[in-house]
Amino acid sequence: MDLLPRFALGDKEAFEALFRHHQGEIYRWLVCLVRDPAAAEDLTLETFWRVYRSHAHFDPLRDFLPWARRIATNLAIGYLRRSGRETNAGEELLDALPGRAGCDSAIQQETRKAIRIAFASLSAKLKAVATLAIIEEKPYCEIAAALGITVPAVKSREFRAVRILRKKLTEMGVEP
Amino acid sequence: MNERQDEQLRSLLRGALPPMRERELRQDLWPRMLRRLDDVPSRWTWLDYALAGVVLAGFIAYPEVIPWVLFHC
Numbered sequence: 001m002d003l004l005p006r007f008a009l010g011d012k013e014a015f016e017a018l019f020r021h022h023q024g025e026i027y028r029w030l031v032c033l034v035r036d037p038a039a040a041e042d043l044t045l046e047t048f049w050r051v052y053r054s055h056a057h058f059d060p061l062r063d064f065l066p067w068a069r070r071i072a073t074n075l076a077i078g079y080l081r082r083s084g085r086e087t088n089a090g091e092e093l094l095d096a097l098p099g100r101a102g103c104d105s106a107i108q109q110e111t112r113k114a115i116r117i118a119f120a121s122l123s124a125k126l127k128a129v130a131t132l133a134i135i136e137e138k139p140y141c142e143i144a145a146a147l148g149i150t151v152p153a154v155k156s157r158e159f160r161a162v163r164i165l166r167k168k169l170t171e172m173g174v175e176p
Numbered sequence: 177m178n179e180r181q182d183e184q185l186r187s188l189l190r191g192a193l194p195p196m197r198e199r200e201l202r203q204d205l206w207p208r209m210l211r212r213l214d215d216v217p218s219r220w221t222w223l224d225y226a227l228a229g230v231v232l233a234g235f236i237a238y239p240e241v242i243p244w245v246l247f248h249c
Binding site for chain 1 (some may be wrong): 180194195199200202204209
Protein backbone atom coordinates (compact mmCIF):
# COMPACT_ATOMS: atom_id res chain seq x y z
CA MET A 1 0.00 0.00 0.00
CA ASP A 2 1.15 3.54 -0.67
CA LEU A 3 2.55 5.70 2.10
CA LEU A 4 -0.29 8.21 2.37
CA PRO A 5 -3.15 5.70 2.71
CA ARG A 6 -1.08 3.81 5.30
CA PHE A 7 -0.49 7.04 7.21
CA ALA A 8 -4.21 7.87 7.07
CA LEU A 9 -4.86 4.50 8.72
CA GLY A 10 -2.45 5.38 11.54
CA ASP A 11 0.59 3.35 10.42
CA LYS A 12 3.56 4.58 12.52
CA GLU A 13 6.17 3.47 9.96
CA ALA A 14 4.42 5.47 7.26
CA PHE A 15 4.37 8.45 9.61
CA GLU A 16 8.10 8.05 10.25
CA ALA A 17 8.81 8.01 6.52
CA LEU A 18 6.73 11.16 6.02
CA PHE A 19 8.39 12.82 9.00
CA ARG A 20 11.90 12.09 7.76
CA HIS A 21 11.06 13.25 4.25
CA HIS A 22 9.31 16.50 5.19
CA GLN A 23 10.84 17.63 8.50
CA GLY A 24 13.42 19.86 6.76
CA GLU A 25 10.83 21.55 4.58
CA ILE A 26 8.47 22.20 7.51
CA TYR A 27 11.37 23.49 9.62
CA ARG A 28 12.51 25.89 6.87
CA TRP A 29 8.95 27.18 6.52
CA LEU A 30 8.64 27.68 10.28
CA VAL A 31 12.04 29.31 10.73
CA CYS A 32 11.07 31.83 8.04
CA LEU A 33 7.91 32.63 9.98
CA VAL A 34 9.15 32.74 13.56
CA ARG A 35 12.80 33.73 12.83
CA ASP A 36 14.07 31.68 15.78
CA PRO A 37 15.75 28.31 15.01
CA ALA A 38 15.07 26.78 18.44
CA ALA A 39 11.41 27.79 18.39
CA ALA A 40 11.14 26.51 14.81
CA GLU A 41 12.44 23.09 15.91
CA ASP A 42 9.89 22.91 18.72
CA LEU A 43 7.12 24.01 16.37
CA THR A 44 8.22 21.40 13.80
CA LEU A 45 7.75 18.70 16.42
CA GLU A 46 4.41 20.17 17.49
CA THR A 47 3.32 20.27 13.83
CA PHE A 48 4.11 16.61 13.27
CA TRP A 49 2.56 15.69 16.60
CA ARG A 50 -0.69 17.28 15.43
CA VAL A 51 -0.26 15.70 12.02
CA TYR A 52 0.04 12.28 13.67
CA ARG A 53 -2.99 12.86 15.86
CA SER A 54 -5.04 14.04 12.86
CA HIS A 55 -4.14 11.11 10.59
CA ALA A 56 -7.77 10.01 10.40
CA HIS A 57 -8.78 13.41 8.96
CA PHE A 58 -6.13 13.29 6.23
CA ASP A 59 -7.35 12.61 2.71
CA PRO A 60 -4.72 10.36 1.07
CA LEU A 61 -5.71 11.65 -2.36
CA ARG A 62 -4.36 15.09 -1.47
CA ASP A 63 -0.75 16.22 -1.06
CA PHE A 64 0.77 15.80 2.37
CA LEU A 65 3.08 18.83 2.42
CA PRO A 66 0.50 21.62 1.91
CA TRP A 67 -1.66 20.05 4.62
CA ALA A 68 1.26 19.85 7.06
CA ARG A 69 2.41 23.34 6.11
CA ARG A 70 -1.02 24.74 6.91
CA ILE A 71 -0.93 23.16 10.36
CA ALA A 72 2.58 24.55 10.83
CA THR A 73 1.49 28.04 9.76
CA ASN A 74 -1.40 28.09 12.23
CA LEU A 75 0.97 27.04 14.99
CA ALA A 76 3.49 29.71 13.98
CA ILE A 77 0.82 32.44 14.00
CA GLY A 78 -0.23 31.28 17.47
CA TYR A 79 3.40 31.45 18.54
CA LEU A 80 3.82 34.97 17.11
CA ARG A 81 0.62 36.06 18.83
CA ARG A 82 1.69 34.63 22.20
CA SER A 83 5.31 35.60 22.26
CA GLY A 84 5.45 39.01 20.59
CA ARG A 85 9.20 38.72 20.86
CA GLU A 86 10.14 37.50 17.42
CA THR A 87 11.89 40.73 16.52
CA ASN A 88 14.09 40.36 19.58
CA ALA A 89 15.11 36.94 18.32
CA GLY A 90 15.69 38.53 14.93
CA GLU A 91 17.93 41.12 16.48
CA GLU A 92 19.96 38.44 18.23
CA LEU A 93 20.38 36.68 14.91
CA LEU A 94 21.27 39.92 13.20
CA ASP A 95 23.97 40.58 15.76
CA ALA A 96 25.37 37.13 15.04
CA LEU A 97 25.58 37.76 11.30
CA PRO A 98 29.13 38.36 10.10
CA GLY A 99 30.00 41.79 8.84
CA ARG A 100 26.97 43.54 10.25
CA ALA A 101 28.21 44.91 13.52
CA GLY A 102 30.38 47.97 13.24
CA CYS A 103 30.07 48.45 9.48
CA ASP A 104 26.72 50.26 9.49
CA SER A 105 26.46 53.94 10.04
CA ALA A 106 24.59 55.06 13.14
CA ILE A 107 21.73 56.28 10.91
CA GLN A 108 21.41 52.91 9.19
CA GLN A 109 21.41 51.15 12.55
CA GLU A 110 18.74 53.48 13.89
CA THR A 111 16.64 52.97 10.76
CA ARG A 112 16.92 49.19 11.09
CA LYS A 113 15.95 49.37 14.73
CA ALA A 114 12.94 51.55 13.91
CA ILE A 115 11.86 49.11 11.18
CA ARG A 116 12.11 46.17 13.58
CA ILE A 117 10.07 48.02 16.20
CA ALA A 118 7.45 48.95 13.59
CA PHE A 119 7.40 45.37 12.30
CA ALA A 120 6.92 44.03 15.84
CA SER A 121 3.80 46.16 16.19
CA LEU A 122 2.03 44.34 13.32
CA SER A 123 -0.61 41.77 14.20
CA ALA A 124 0.47 38.13 13.98
CA LYS A 125 -1.48 37.53 10.76
CA LEU A 126 -0.07 40.60 9.02
CA LYS A 127 3.39 39.77 10.31
CA ALA A 128 3.14 36.27 8.86
CA VAL A 129 2.12 37.57 5.43
CA ALA A 130 4.72 40.35 5.45
CA THR A 131 7.44 37.91 6.47
CA LEU A 132 6.58 35.34 3.83
CA ALA A 133 5.76 37.74 0.97
CA ILE A 134 8.23 40.59 1.50
CA ILE A 135 11.17 39.21 3.47
CA GLU A 136 11.22 35.61 2.26
CA GLU A 137 9.71 36.36 -1.18
CA LYS A 138 7.59 33.20 -1.19
CA PRO A 139 5.08 32.80 -4.04
CA TYR A 140 1.63 34.22 -3.27
CA CYS A 141 -0.11 30.93 -4.08
CA GLU A 142 2.09 29.09 -1.58
CA ILE A 143 1.33 31.66 1.13
CA ALA A 144 -2.38 31.56 0.34
CA ALA A 145 -2.45 27.75 0.61
CA ALA A 146 -0.56 27.81 3.90
CA LEU A 147 -2.88 30.40 5.42
CA GLY A 148 -6.05 28.94 3.95
CA ILE A 149 -6.96 32.22 2.22
CA THR A 150 -7.10 33.43 -1.39
CA VAL A 151 -4.23 35.07 -3.28
CA PRO A 152 -6.07 38.46 -3.38
CA ALA A 153 -6.48 38.21 0.42
CA VAL A 154 -2.72 37.65 0.75
CA LYS A 155 -2.02 40.70 -1.41
CA SER A 156 -4.49 42.73 0.61
CA ARG A 157 -2.81 41.77 3.89
CA GLU A 158 0.59 42.56 2.44
CA PHE A 159 -0.67 45.97 1.30
CA ARG A 160 -2.10 46.67 4.77
CA ALA A 161 1.14 45.59 6.43
CA VAL A 162 3.17 47.98 4.24
CA ARG A 163 0.76 50.84 4.96
CA ILE A 164 0.92 50.24 8.72
CA LEU A 165 4.70 49.98 8.63
CA ARG A 166 4.96 53.25 6.74
CA LYS A 167 2.62 54.97 9.20
CA LYS A 168 4.55 53.67 12.23
CA LEU A 169 7.88 54.67 10.74
CA THR A 170 6.60 58.16 9.94
CA GLU A 171 5.38 58.47 13.54
CA MET A 172 8.87 57.51 14.69
CA GLY A 173 10.39 60.16 12.47
CA VAL A 174 11.83 57.75 9.90
CA GLU A 175 11.01 58.51 6.28
CA PRO A 176 11.19 55.25 4.32
CA MET B 177 5.60 57.40 -6.59
CA ASN B 178 3.73 55.25 -4.08
CA GLU B 179 4.89 52.03 -5.72
CA ARG B 180 8.48 53.24 -5.64
CA GLN B 181 8.12 54.17 -1.96
CA ASP B 182 6.57 50.76 -1.22
CA GLU B 183 9.44 49.01 -2.97
CA GLN B 184 11.91 51.10 -0.98
CA LEU B 185 10.15 50.12 2.25
CA ARG B 186 10.23 46.44 1.25
CA SER B 187 13.92 46.71 0.56
CA LEU B 188 14.52 48.38 3.95
CA LEU B 189 12.51 45.64 5.64
CA ARG B 190 14.64 42.96 3.97
CA GLY B 191 17.73 44.83 5.12
CA ALA B 192 16.51 45.07 8.71
CA LEU B 193 15.20 41.51 8.89
CA PRO B 194 17.27 39.35 6.54
CA PRO B 195 15.66 36.24 5.00
CA MET B 196 15.98 32.99 6.96
CA ARG B 197 15.16 30.67 4.07
CA GLU B 198 18.67 29.24 3.79
CA ARG B 199 18.66 27.94 7.36
CA GLU B 200 18.79 24.18 7.52
CA LEU B 201 17.73 21.85 10.27
CA ARG B 202 20.75 21.17 12.49
CA GLN B 203 19.71 17.67 13.51
CA ASP B 204 17.30 14.88 12.73
CA LEU B 205 14.24 15.52 14.90
CA TRP B 206 12.88 11.97 14.64
CA PRO B 207 14.42 10.76 17.96
CA ARG B 208 12.68 13.64 19.78
CA MET B 209 9.45 12.90 17.93
CA LEU B 210 9.69 9.24 18.85
CA ARG B 211 10.18 10.09 22.53
CA ARG B 212 7.11 12.26 22.37
CA LEU B 213 5.07 9.54 20.69
CA ASP B 214 6.17 7.00 23.30
CA ASP B 215 5.64 9.30 26.27
CA VAL B 216 1.96 9.83 25.70
CA PRO B 217 0.23 9.07 28.99
CA SER B 218 -3.01 7.17 28.77
CA ARG B 219 -5.69 9.76 29.30
CA TRP B 220 -8.87 8.93 31.14
CA THR B 221 -12.00 10.68 30.04
CA TRP B 222 -14.84 11.57 32.40
CA LEU B 223 -16.64 8.47 31.12
CA ASP B 224 -13.73 6.24 32.18
CA TYR B 225 -13.78 7.77 35.66
CA ALA B 226 -17.56 7.39 35.86
CA LEU B 227 -17.42 3.71 34.86
CA ALA B 228 -14.60 3.05 37.32
CA GLY B 229 -16.66 4.74 40.03
CA VAL B 230 -19.71 2.60 39.25
CA VAL B 231 -17.65 -0.62 39.35
CA LEU B 232 -16.01 0.42 42.63
CA ALA B 233 -19.37 1.31 44.16
CA GLY B 234 -20.70 -2.10 43.01
CA PHE B 235 -17.80 -3.88 44.70
CA ILE B 236 -18.40 -1.96 47.93
CA ALA B 237 -22.15 -2.64 47.87
CA TYR B 238 -21.84 -6.30 46.84
CA PRO B 239 -18.39 -7.57 47.96
CA GLU B 240 -19.47 -11.17 47.41
CA VAL B 241 -19.23 -10.67 43.61
CA ILE B 242 -15.48 -9.90 43.79
CA PRO B 243 -14.36 -13.58 43.84
CA TRP B 244 -16.78 -14.32 41.00
CA VAL B 245 -15.34 -11.43 38.92
CA LEU B 246 -11.75 -12.45 39.67
CA PHE B 247 -12.53 -16.05 38.75
CA HIS B 248 -13.92 -15.02 35.37
CA CYS B 249 -11.22 -12.44 34.53
